[in-house]
Amino acid sequence: xxxxxxxxxxxxxxxxxxxxxxxxxxxxxxxxxxxxxxxxxxxxxxxxxxxxxxxxxxxxxxxxxxxxxxxxxxxxxxxxxxxxxxxxxxxxxxxxxxxxxxxxxxxxxxxxxxxxxxxxxxxxxxxxxxxxxxxxxxxxxxxxxxxxxxxxxxxxxxxxxxxxxxxxxxxxxxxxxxxxxxxxxxxxxxxxxxxxxxxxxxxxxxxxxxxxxxxxxxxxxxxxxxxxxxxxxxxxxxxxxxxxxxxxxxxxxxxxxxxxxxxxxxxxxxxxxxxxxxxxxxxxxxxxxxxxxxxxxxxxxxxxxxxxxxxxxxxxxxxxxxxxxxxxxxxxxxxxxxxxxxxxxxxxxxxxxxxxxxxxxxxxxxxxxxxxxxxxxxxxxxxxxxxxxxxxxxxxxxxx
Ligand SMILES: *Cc1c(COP(=O)(O)O)cnc(C)c1O
Numbered sequence: 001x002x003x004x005x006x007x008x009x010x011x012x013x014x015x016x017x018x019x020x021x022x023x024x025x026x027x028x029x030x031x032x033x034x035x036x037x038x039x040x041x042x043x044x045x046x047x048x049x050x051x052x053x054x055x056x057x058x059x060x061x062x063x064x065x066x067x068x069x070x071x072x073x074x075x076x077x078x079x080x081x082x083x084x085x086x087x088x089x090x091x092x093x094x095x096x097x098x099x100x101x102x103x104x105x106x107x108x109x110x111x112x113x114x115x116x117x118x119x120x121x122x123x124x125x126x127x128x129x130x131x132x133x134x135x136x137x138x139x140x141x142x143x144x145x146x147x148x149x150x151x152x153x154x155x156x157x158x159x160x161x162x163x164x165x166x167x168x169x170x171x172x173x174x175x176x177x178x179x180x181x182x183x184x185x186x187x188x189x190x191x192x193x194x195x196x197x198x199x200x201x202x203x204x205x206x207x208x209x210x211x212x213x214x215x216x217x218x219x220x221x222x223x224x225x226x227x228x229x230x231x232x233x234x235x236x237x238x239x240x241x242x243x244x245x246x247x248x249x250x251x252x253x254x255x256x257x258x259x260x261x262x263x264x265x266x267x268x269x270x271x272x273x274x275x276x277x278x279x280x281x282x283x284x285x286x287x288x289x290x291x292x293x294x295x296x297x298x299x300x301x302x303x304x305x306x307x308x309x310x311x312x313x314x315x316x317x318x319x320x321x322x323x324x325x326x327x328x329x330x331x332x333x334x335x336x337x338x339x340x341x342x343x344x345x346x347x348x349x350x351x352x353x354x355x356x357x358x359x360x361x362x363x364x365x366x367x368x369x370x371x372x373x374x375x376x377x378x379x380x381x382x383x384x385x386x387x388x389x390x391x392x393x394x395x396x397x398x399x400x
Pocket of ligand 1: 202
């Protein structure tokens with residue numbers, strides 16, 4: 001009997017909510033206008049729809065609609081924030097601070113900045129994946145122009161102490177950017193409360209479509225100036241030229257609206273499913289380590305290391321269950337995850353990790369089924385694992 005596949009890789013992408021699809025459909029069809037067309041109603045109607053989405057999104061994060069710039073996704077938002085702020089502030093300084101567990105969509109642009117003359121500090125994290133605000137205080141110098149630290153980690157779900165980081169940046173007069181691709185729509189997010197100046201979001205991580213994102217750019221206290229990275233028609237107040245993805249933007253607005261209104265109930269439900277999965281696994285297996293912060297973590301994330309079992313082998317054994325080992329974006333490479341390594345995990349522990357990313361459409365039945373299959377597969381793989389048997393023969397495997 002073949003069972004239907006189970007999707008638990010919601011940090012990689014999410015299914016578009018049917019309500020979002022419905023909201024988008026007219027904008028491929030009867031409402032197909034270009035939002036930049038000022039001379040006829042096709043354009044006006046498209047622009048109205050974009051304005052509605054912009055307003056909804058702004059309300060959800062405590063921003064003004066003028067502070068939202070639509071992009072193609074969080075990767076582009078991060079690039080615009082990082083290159084844009086650095087180039088605009090060149091005369092003020094050349095130092096940028098980021099964190100060791102950032103997504104490559106932050107680490108790679110920051111690495112490119114080095115070739116443009118930037119000095120870069122990469123802050124370490126503790127065993128739970130959090131930066132120490134005192135490390136940030138020490139890292140900031142007179143020449144620091146930008147701090148980029150993510151809201152929630154895409155592999156282990158850890159939430160940084162953002163409000164404190166925001167406060168430090170304000171005190172020192174340094175711009176603060178945060179990649180919130182995993183956090184937007186999952187945890188409460190208010191740009192005033194956290195004092196963030198630039199915030200990246202992506203629709204396809206919150207049950208919206210792929211290929212659309214946004215960058216929040218603060219306009220007051222301080223007014224953030226960015227140098228664009230795309231030039232052309234001057235769309236989005238000159239910050240992001242290119243015809244707007246109207247259906248995508250409408251979908252993003254609808255997705256965030258749903259996420260905002262259902263967040264309290266949904267995060268409780270998804271967290272309960274996540275905890276049920278965790279319990280179903282650890283009550284039947286020894287030597288399983290949780291990667292990430294036990295509390296300050298996304299409600300939908302469960303990243304576990306199974307001693308003696310390679311994540312890749314476990315994924316194969318879980319045929320039909322979509323999970324990931326390491327980060328989906330880097331799983332083409334076979335290297336142990338840079339996130340787990342930064343958290344002090346050994347290479348052995350890092351390659352034994354599996355990331356379960358739960359979501360809106362998972363059910364209790366799926367959770368029970370996945371827990372059962374994980375337990376069975378890990379037992380089977382361990383019984384033939386010389387690495388595990390050897391370790392068990394001696395001392396208990398270290399669970400730290
Ligand atoms: C998915 C993700 C990105 C990339 O977002 P895209 O919209 O796919 O470009 C960036 N940062 C984090 C933390 C992510 O999870």
